[in-house]
Amino acid sequence: MLIHSASQLITLAGGPQRGHQLGQLGLLSNAAILIQGGKIVAVGDSDQLLAEHPDEPALDAGNRVVMPGFVDPHTHLIWAGDRAEEFEMRLEGKTYLEILAAGGGILSTVNATRQASLDTLIGESRPRMQSMLEHGTTTAEAKTGYGLETETELRMLEALLALDEQSPLQLAITFLGAHAIAPEYKDDPQSYTDHICKDMLPAVRDWWPENQELPFVDVFCETGAFDLTQSRQILARAAELGFPLKIHADEFDNLGGAALAAELGAVSADHLVATSHKDIKTLGKSDTVAVGLPGTPFGLAEEHYTPAKAILDAGGILALATDLNPGTAWCENMQFAIALACRYMGLTPAQAIAAATINAAAAIDLDDQVGSLEPGKQADLLVLNTPSYQHLGYRFGTNLVDTVIKKGEVVYQSHA
Numbered sequence: 141m142l143i144h145s146a147s148q149l150i151t152l153a154g155g156p157q158r159g160h161q162l163g164q165l166g167l168l169s170n171a172a173i174l175i176q177g178g179k180i181v182a183v184g185d186s187d188q189l190l191a192e193h194p195d196e197p198a199l200d201a202g203n204r205v206v207m208p209g210f211v212d213p214h215t216h217l218i219w220a221g222d223r224a225e226e227f228e229m230r231l232e233g234k235t236y237l238e239i240l241a242a243g244g245g246i247l248s249t250v251n252a253t254r255q256a257s258l259d260t261l262i263g264e265s266r267p268r269m270q271s272m273l274e275h276g277t278t279t280a281e282a283k284t285g286y287g288l289e290t291e292t293e294l295r296m297l298e299a300l301l302a303l304d305e306q307s308p309l310q311l312a313i314t315f316l317g318a319h320a321i322a323p324e325y326k327d328d329p330q331s332y333t334d335h336i337c338k339d340m341l342p343a344v345r346d347w348w349p350e351n352q353e354l355p356f357v358d359v360f361c362e363t364g365a366f367d368l369t370q371s372r373q374i375l376a377r378a379a380e381l382g383f384p385l386k387i388h389a390d391e392f393d394n395l396g397g398a399a400l401a402a403e404l405g406a407v408s409a410d411h412l413v414a415t416s417h418k419d420i421k422t423l424g425k426s427d428t429v430a431v432g433l434p435g436t437p438f439g440l441a442e443e444h445y446t447p448a449k450a451i452l453d454a455g456g457i458l459a460l461a462t463d464l465n466p467g468t469a470w471c472e473n474m475q476f477a478i479a480l481a482c483r484y485m486g487l488t489p490a491q492a493i494a495a496a497t498i499n500a501a502a503a504i505d506l507d508d509q510v511g512s513l514e515p516g517k518q519a520d521l522l523v524l525n526t527p528s529y530q531h532l533g534y535r536f537g538t539n540l541v542d543t544v545i546k547k548g549e550v551v552y553q554s555h556a
């Protein structure tokens with residue numbers, strides 16, 4: 141297939157973008173892209189590629205933007221039920237961590253998820269995946285973490301593997317048994333930590349299909365969840381078992397999770413709202429990707445966002461994600477994360493686009509396959525309904541995606 145007549149083709153060629161290099165779009169005008177066997181074969185001038193490949197089935201981009209599919213590197217895609225009542229409680233003055241401490245929050249979704257069958261989990265999560273895809277996300281990370289006991293956590297992994305198989309949206313799976321202290325261990329977080337290390341991580345290792353790359357292991361390092369020592373214990377044990385690492389760090393309090401991620405060679409450290417200057421510097425010197433989740437402070441109506449400028453000043457690799465989850469940010473749309481990042485993290489549209497594609501791919505260790513439009517890479521791309529890339533960020537609240545292509549196949553087309 142030849143997609144031609146793109147007003148702007150955003151290639152994002154050249155790999156992940158560190159520090160103030162962020163925002164190099166590799167823009168081509170009047171451009172085309174040739175796809176064969178689900179892969180990108182050539183990118184270049186529209187007239188020239190049309191002349192060279194007259195018999196190739198053509199798709200006319202109609203003088204609009206063509207860009208890589210979004211990569212959403214942090215989602216809690218799979219859960220049962222909703223927390224609409226809690227949203228109302230928060231607006232009436234209760235905080236997120238107060239609700240969690242009272243046995244609600246994550247723990248209320250844990251209750252619903254433990255009771256849900258495999259089919260229910262798949263059935264409730266599939267429409268969210270479809271919505272992500274329709275908003276231009278072609279690859280996403282997806283976590284467990286609403287089981288907090290081996291059986292339900294494994295059921296969540298099974299549901300995620302099935303969803304990955306069934307949907308064109310490609311998933312990178314994460315085990316987040318350390319998302320909260322399980323209710324059975326309410327007064328003894330250390331015993332739950334030990335249980336994760338001794339029993340749950342090896343159980344996941346044994347259960348995981350041999351023909352699949354091991355999932356990431358993630359920890360919620362936060363007041364009221366796992367402290368720094370417990371987070372280190374879990375991540376070090378996971379590394380010993382061969383799992384690649386991620387961390388939820390400094391969403392509310394600066395416990396030091398970002399520096400821990402850099403020290404342990406984690407693939408990403410996510411949230412980073414309360415991170416100290418010292419830890420930002422440490423992170424900036426490492427290859428750990430810093431993932432900002434602007435939908436989360438927005439969803440909680442909080443004032444502070446990930447300090448993007450400080451991360452770029454420190455030379456960090458900055459990515460964006462939705463954090464899609466039932467508590468803080470039920471948002472399937474990376475375009476909205478970009479719009480928020482432009483306003484509250486101070487990114488330009490070009491920087492936010494790079495953070496939502498090639499750098500987001502690096503945050504799930506897939507930057508050799510997705511996140512840019514370069515020969516040899518997977519043909520995951522979007523035709524936007526806009527003449528120039530700045531419309532991303534500038535506009536919000538509607539879907540700017542016209543066509544979604546995954547591995548060379550059209551998987552969504554708007555009827556606008």
Ligand code: NIG
Pocket residue numbers: 216245246249360388391436463465466467468
């Ligand atoms: O990334 N902070 C921990 N996990 C999610 C929230 C999950 C929930 O509230 O259900 C987050 O914000």
Ligand code: FE
Pocket residue numbers: 214216388463465
């Ligand atoms: Fe999260």
